[in-house]
Amino acid sequence: MGRGLDDVREEARLLPFQIAECSEQVIHLQLGERRLTPPEISAQVLRELKARAEAYLGEEVTQAVITVPAYYNDAQRQATKDAGRICGLEVLRLVNKPTAAALAYGLDKRKQGVVAVYDFGGGTFDISILRLHEGIFEVLATNGDTHLGGDDIDNLLLAIALEDIRTDWSQDLSSSGEAVQTIRRAVIDAKERLSFLPSTTIEFSWQGRAYQRQITRELFEQLIGGIVGRTLGPCRKALRDAGLEPEQIDEVVLVGGSTRIPLVRSSVEALFRAKPHTELNPDEVVALGAAVQAGILSGQVEDHLLLDVTPLSLGIETMGGVVSKLIHRNSTIPASATEVFTTSVDGQQNVLIHVLQGERELVKDCRSLARFDLKGIEPMPAGMPRIEVRFMIDANGILNVTARDTRGGKEQSVEVKPSYGLTDEQVEAMILESYDKAEEDFKARQVREARVEADTILAAVDKARSSAAWHDLDDSERAAVDLALNQLQMVYHGDDHNLIRGRIEQLDNATRKLAESMMNSAVRTALKGTKI
Amino acid sequence: MASHHDCWQCGTPDAGSLFCRYCNSLQAPTPDYYVFLGLPRRLAVDPAILQKQFYAMSRMLHPDRYTRRSEQEKRYSLEASSILNDAYRVLRDPIARAEYVLREAGFEIGEQRSKDVPPELLEEVFELNMALDELRAGDSEVLPQLQESRHNFKLMLARIDSVLEEHFQRHDGQQDVASRRAVLEQIRNVLHRRRYISNLVSEVDKQLSSRNA
Structure with missing residues (x-):
């Protein structure tokens, strides 16, 4: 999400789906007939989670706190928020995962001091260093890699298995999505077993052939050493940005499934010279923290507060393709910067501002966020207009830009073109579409449920017709049952759930006497042989 | 500076710099770091006092505390928090602090x-x-x-x-x-x-x- 075509070209070859052609600004995935953007797919996941939460709580859920990797850039955050909107959730806050974990961790213990949260999940890695002080959780520095996680480990093992198959079976399974999926499942199982066994076997069968390969933890650790090592650089950078030595970290908290790997634990311990905390379930601690943040936002949790930072520096393009930094990384958010712009040509009415995110000096090495077009500037000689532009990173880590003409004092209109991502109009369209879809989905579900109910009664009547009670009915009663039965069968395959339910009721009425008579004979049978 | 203004909410004159002294609603924040933090305009700043003030004001001003308030107060909270964060970042660093005071006093400190x-x-x-x-x-x-x-x-x-x-x-x-x-x-x-x-x-x-x- 929030990535461009060039970012994923390499990865796309490993994925079991196609990227559609119209993907210049926003990636579209081709799924059969449909084309979906990552935020729409994410919205489907959120919709399911929303439904589950509603089923559990017994009421509608309309607002949410969503956690994101701390090292997510603006576009990825915006895409997450868009996904929430598309599925009908008001996203009250995006919380960085390690920060949420720290909140859950520090809450019941009333901890003080400096805590490092090492979050190594499926696809992303984050490190955050926080100071906990009387209920304030102040992030001092964060760093990470949004493209490093357990998936990379899986891919290594996957490559080994595919290579084995290529040599031993003389078969190339890498282009078969189904085969890759089967092997992936098998290597994940093996990886997980290696967290508590010294050795295990990767095994699966494909089209009747069995694959087996022994793997020791020692070999596994050699394989993944490079990946685990890549997490340590960001940790050192975060320490440096926080102005701290490893000895000054009081506690280390582990988050994310990949931190169950013993090599990960020992590497973290060696770096921070402290035994990491593992008592909280690494898969759940982030969600717990999000719940606490929801409590803070709704006023139920009063003495706690998160002060988070922006992970990446924000700047604008200046002469010669150089980036001028306006807000530095690890600045506490909300953070803002003001810059005055003017024109370079007489009568110029538009000024284009190119906003970038990243730590490098040159535009080409930073990530393009958006282009802001200042429009409708009063025509004046070059250099005369003074447009004050305010860049504001809000508590979600998302950039907002406002502009003011300081000579006229009026608000200046700003048109935003996100470099990678959906425009507001596109999101609105998707929200509308999802409403339509939601109605469709709801209807389909009701029809399915009605049919399940019909199945039950049809089976029961079928069984009753071969019972003694059936013959106790007179002809007209039997004809009435047959008629109702027929009428239900006629509408069974239709898509009107009300009609199906109506016919079910008719059949139910027509078989009332039959049911009673069956009940009586059942009682008689049960009483037979019993002395009264 | 911006401390002499009427409350946007209830119109009380000279409402106070952060909250209206009458209706307690959040006011437009002043951009001056010292005035904003309520600190004397000194170049020597005690880091412990600064940090204490930063935490206390964060509790009062952070957007998390204003999710159920009016749009106007939400905007002011965002604005005030960003000034608070900037002020803390600048004033806790002696060099950045001195540069800030110089700039405010009209000195040019170009590269x-x-x-x-x-x-x-x-x-x-x-x-x-x-x-x-x-x-x-x-x-x-x-x-x-x-x-x-x-x-x-x-x-x-x-x-x-x-x-x-x-x-x-x-x-x-x-x-x-x-x-x-x-x-x-x-x-x-x-x-x-x-x-x-x-x-x-x-x-x-x-x-x-x-x-x-």
Whole structure:
């Protein structure tokens, strides 16, 4: 999400789906007939989670706190928020995962001091260093890699298995999505077993052939050493940005499934010279923290507060393709910067501002966020207009830009073109579409449920017709049952759930006497042989 | 500064700088860091007091506390929090703090001036640049010399910092604007020298680390 075509070209070859052609600004995935953007797919996941939460709580859920990797850039955050909107959730806050974990961790213990949260999940890695002080959780520095996680480990093992198959079976399974999926499942199982066994076997069968390969933890650790090592650089950078030595970290908290790997634990311990905390379930601690943040936002949790930072520096393009930094990384958010712009040509009415995110000096090495077009500037000689532009990173880590003409004092209109991502109009369209879809989905579900109910009664009547009670009915009663039965069968395959339910009721009425008579004979049978 | 205004909500005149003293609604924040934090305009700032104030005001102003308030208060909370965060970031760092006070007092502190070599450093800088050139050309024999000048410049920075410290105290002790300005003038010159030297150190660091990489 929030990535461009060039970012994923390499990865796309490993994925079991196609990227559609119209993907210049926003990636579209081709799924059969449909084309979906990552935020729409994410919205489907959120919709399911929303439904589950509603089923559990017994009421509608309309607002949410969503956690994101701390090292997510603006576009990825915006895409997450868009996904929430598309599925009908008001996203009250995006919380960085390690920060949420720290909140859950520090809450019941009333901890003080400096805590490092090492979050190594499926696809992303984050490190955050926080100071906990009387209920304030102040992030001092964060760093990470949004493209490093357990998936990379899986891919290594996957490559080994595919290579084995290529040599031993003389078969190339890498282009078969189904085969890759089967092997992936098998290597994940093996990886997980290696967290508590010294050795295990990767095994699966494909089209009747069995694959087996022994793997020791020692070999596994050699394989993944490079990946685990890549997490340590960001940790050192975060320490440096926080102005701290490893000895000054009081506690280390582990988050994310990949931190169950013993090599990960020992590497973290060696770096921070402290035994990491593992008592909280690494898969759940982030969600717990999000719940606490929801409590803070709704006023139920009063003495706690998160002060988070922006992970990446924000700047604008200046002469010669150089980036001028306006807000530095690890600045506490909300953070803002003001810059005055003017024109370079007489009568110029538009000024284009190119906003970038990243730590490098040159535009080409930073990530393009958006282009802001200042429009409708009063025509004046070059250099005369003074447009004050305010860049504001809000508590979600998302950039907002406002502009003011300081000579006229009026608000200046700003048109935003996100470099990678959906425009507001596109999101609105998707929200509308999802409403339509939601109605469709709801209807389909009701029809399915009605049919399940019909199945039950049809089976029961079928069984009753071969019972003694059936013959106790007179002809007209039997004809009435047959008629109702027929009428239900006629509408069974239709898509009107009300009609199906109506016919079910008719059949139910027509078989009332039959049911009673069956009940009586059942009682008689049960009483037979019993002395009264 | 912005503390004399009518409350946007209830119209009470001279409402107060953060919250209206009558209806308690959040007011448009003042952009002046010292006024905003309620701190005296001093160059010497106790970090513990600053941090305490930062945490206390964060509790009052953070957007998390305003999710169920009016749109206007939400905007002010965002604005006020960003000023608070900027103010804390600038004032906790002695150099950034001094630069802020200088700028607010109307001094120009451009990068240009710091490119001129301070005369007393001419010789040392000349030798350093020679050594850096040789290193770039691949001559690693200059490494010990570079390490040494890096060490010397680091010592100079430490000395400058203690000089700054004294200037800060002197500045805060002056009662009238003119004498304060005179001290600020001196501080500006020290800062220029400091920036020059710290740029040198980071240049050496860059060269050394690119060799190690």
